[in-house]
Amino acid sequence: xxxxxxxxxxxxxxxxxxxxxxxxxxxxxxxxxxxxxxxxxxxxxxxxxxxxxxxxxxxxxxxxxxxxxxxxxxxxxxxxxxxxxxxxxxxxxxxxxxxxxxxxxxxxxxxxxxxxxxxxxxxxxxxxxxxxxxxxxxxxxxxxxxxxxxxxxxxxxxxxxxxxxxxxxxxxxxxxxxxxxxxxxxxxxxxxxxxxxxxxxxxxxxxxxxxxxxxxxxxxxxxxxxxxxxxxxxxxxxxxxxxxxxxxxxxxxxxxxxxxxxxxxxxxxxxxxxxxxxxxxxxxxxxxxxxxxxxxxxxxxxxxxxxxxxxxxxxxxxxxxxxxxxxxxxxxxxxxxxxxxxxxxxxxxxxxxxxxxxxxxxxxxxxxxxxxxxxxxxxxxxxxxxxxxxxxxxxxx
Numbered sequence: 001x002x003x004x005x006x007x008x009x010x011x012x013x014x015x016x017x018x019x020x021x022x023x024x025x026x027x028x029x030x031x032x033x034x035x036x037x038x039x040x041x042x043x044x045x046x047x048x049x050x051x052x053x054x055x056x057x058x059x060x061x062x063x064x065x066x067x068x069x070x071x072x073x074x075x076x077x078x079x080x081x082x083x084x085x086x087x088x089x090x091x092x093x094x095x096x097x098x099x100x101x102x103x104x105x106x107x108x109x110x111x112x113x114x115x116x117x118x119x120x121x122x123x124x125x126x127x128x129x130x131x132x133x134x135x136x137x138x139x140x141x142x143x144x145x146x147x148x149x150x151x152x153x154x155x156x157x158x159x160x161x162x163x164x165x166x167x168x169x170x171x172x173x174x175x176x177x178x179x180x181x182x183x184x185x186x187x188x189x190x191x192x193x194x195x196x197x198x199x200x201x202x203x204x205x206x207x208x209x210x211x212x213x214x215x216x217x218x219x220x221x222x223x224x225x226x227x228x229x230x231x232x233x234x235x236x237x238x239x240x241x242x243x244x245x246x247x248x249x250x251x252x253x254x255x256x257x258x259x260x261x262x263x264x265x266x267x268x269x270x271x272x273x274x275x276x277x278x279x280x281x282x283x284x285x286x287x288x289x290x291x292x293x294x295x296x297x298x299x300x301x302x303x304x305x306x307x308x309x310x311x312x313x314x315x316x317x318x319x320x321x322x323x324x325x326x327x328x329x330x331x332x333x334x335x336x337x338x339x340x341x342x343x344x345x346x347x348x349x350x351x352x353x354x355x356x357x358x359x360x361x362x363x364x365x366x367x368x369x370x371x372x373x374x375x376x377x378x379x380x381x382x383x384x385x386x387x388x389x390x391x392x393x394x395x396x397x
Contacts, residue, residue, distance in 0.1 A: 038388040040193035048178040051101040054253045059167025070155045086315045088150035088322030096250035098141040104254045107199040116195040136173040140166040209368040215245035216364040220357035227350025239324035259370035271306040288355045
């Protein structure tokens with residue numbers, strides 16, 4: 001347990017004259033907030049809002065949509081609403097979303113609690129609330145883990161409704177946390193919150209995005225290896241690389257704000273559901289121009305491009321019925337979802353995997369660079385966030 005008086009004094013001395021350090025991979029830069037800068041509370045509110053958003057999405061959309069459709073008698077629509085059902089990885093995805101909340105609250109990525117974290121701060125002044133938040137996180141995680149796998153085959157299981165309810169409880173508890181911080185002057189000053197923000201950015205956000213760059217790069221290389229030599233081992237290698245790349249993405253979903261949102265990188269990488277018919281059309285045509293979109297495209301054109309690329313398109317191309325595809329798979333019927341690799345489509349299949357892998361790598365790199373180097377030609381988003389200037393559009397004044 002941290003002694004709160006020593007904790008506050010240490011932070012006050014460290015922050016000093018309200019100057020703080022914004023670092024990237026290449027240099028340390030001392031940044032002094034402007035006199036009219038927003039308070040650190042603004043950025044902390046953004047952290048908690050991000051956590052609340054994903055708790056709500058997991059409970060009411062990722063699990064709730066299939067559950068509601070199933071109980072409305074729309075069983076086929078319920079199946080297609082299940083995210084990551086090609087790989088049967090849904091439960092792990094949803095669980096990792098809850099871990100993204102834990103990481104934001106703990107200020108770490110390994111389940112330990114950082115000295116400069118929201119958890120340490122709240123535990124020192126309101127241990128009951130800290131315990132409540134931790135319990136809510138754990139209950140939501142355990143509730144999802146208790147759902148029989150694969151989720152697509154157990155949409156109506158009572159454990160699903162229990163997990164949904166626990167996600168709602170987590171969302172409500174996070175709202176309580178936000179309200180407590182907002183109205184409690186002892187914990188919402190810049191001197192108290194600034195070190196927490198820096199730990200959050202440096203120890204949670206940036207390492208998660210760095211790992212996403214690494215794993216998406218490995219996925220791209222696995223796609224290239226398959227295209228060069230299509231065989232069952234390379235199908236499995238690509239499937240394993242996909243699973244590895246999913247973890248940093250799903251554990252980033254508590255901070256789907258800033259560049260990942262404004263630049264369209266979230267739907268670029270993670271749009272769901274897919275347009276399976278359009279994917280098959282691309283396989284047949286070999287025309288990959290439809291995978292990209294430009295700033296002048298209308299919303300329909302952008303969304304059309306995003307539903308034929310990203311993680312789930314790659315998932316479609318490398319998984320079938322929860323297992324890596326093979327070169328001897330047999331199509332079960334004429335549904336688009338049951339298209340399989342053949343000698344006649346080998347070049348198109350491999351090329352499509354390469355195109356999607358390359359775009360995933362580029363999107364992850366752009367996301368990381370936006371936080372660490374420059375966001376839309378202006379300051380790095382890390383600097384914007386740590387300056388609490390989160391309404392900044394990315395352009396320098």
